[in-house]
Amino acid sequence: METRYRSVLLFGAPGSGKGTQGKILGTIPNFYHCACGDMFRNLTIDHDLGRIFIEYSSRGELVPDELTIRLWRDNIRYAEQSGRFARERDTLVLDGIPRNPHQAVMLAETLDVKALINLTCPDLSKMIERLQRRALRENRLDDANLDVIKKRLEIYERETKPVLDHYGSALVHTVDSTQSPMFVLRNILDILAQV
Numbered sequence: 001m002e003t004r005y006r007s008v009l010l011f012g013a014p015g016s017g018k019g020t021q022g023k024i025l026g027t028i029p030n031f032y033h034c035a036c037g038d039m040f041r042n043l044t045i046d047h048d049l050g051r052i053f054i055e056y057s058s059r060g061e062l063v064p065d066e067l068t069i070r071l072w073r074d075n076i077r078y079a080e081q082s083g084r085f086a087r088e089r090d091t092l093v094l095d096g097i098p099r100n101p102h103q104a105v106m107l108a109e110t111l112d113v114k115a116l117i118n119l120t121c122p123d124l125s126k127m128i129e130r131l132q133r134r135a136l137r138e139n140r141l142d143d144a145n146l147d148v149i150k151k152r153l154e155i156y157e158r159e160t161k162p163v164l165d166h167y168g169s170a171l172v173h174t175v176d177s178t179q180s181p182m183f184v185l186r187n188i189l190d191i192l193a194q195v
């Protein structure tokens with residue numbers, strides 16, 4: 001059996017800052033940032049999966065698990081083949097995947113999860129404001145509509161949060177993401193230095 005990928009999961013509601021932190025961590029040698037949402041957004045509309053992604057994400061819903069995991073496996077294999085990512089050398093920083101307990105089960109034989117960083121933001125209005133701000137800046141249609149944002153937050157509570165129990169409290173590290181990005185980063189680095 002191939003060795004599993006040494007992984008750290010960035011976890012949190014939409015707007016909690018996973019992408020911001022993931023991008024920074026990905027610039028550190030021996031860390032490879034993989035954002036599931038970016039993977040979908042890099043598809044083109046003439047790709048079947050690109051159309052399916054638009055259909056689900058514009059409603060604020062998750063893309064079906066089998067399609068998501070298949071695309072993720074293809075992407076990571078490609079990153080390995082092209083030498084951008086090496087499982088013996090690098091730690092994967094996963095952002096936005098696994099997004100429900102079923103995806104976690106599907107990835108159990110692939111990932112060696114060392115830590116789950118749970119970015120919490122109790123201030124709902126702050127989270128919504130962050131999402132609406134990036135809607136234009138990053139051209140994210142799913143961030144522009146308040147009903148879609150609410151739906152995504154609802155799906156996060158119902159489908160994604162149970163992933164925390166799946167991995168269990170020994171792996172979960174909670175970080176207050178209402179702090180400024182630099183302080184959130186410092187907290188995350190303190191955790192990563194110990195796993």
Ligand code: ADP
Nearest residue numbers: 014015036037056057061062063068096097099
């Ligand atoms: P955010 O965390 O701000 O909601 P993402 O960029 O991570 O944004 O995800 C955008 C959309 O991409 C999601 O609403 C969903 O439709 C789809 N998506 C991303 N990751 C997954 C996943 N692991 N499983 C299913 N759908 C996903």
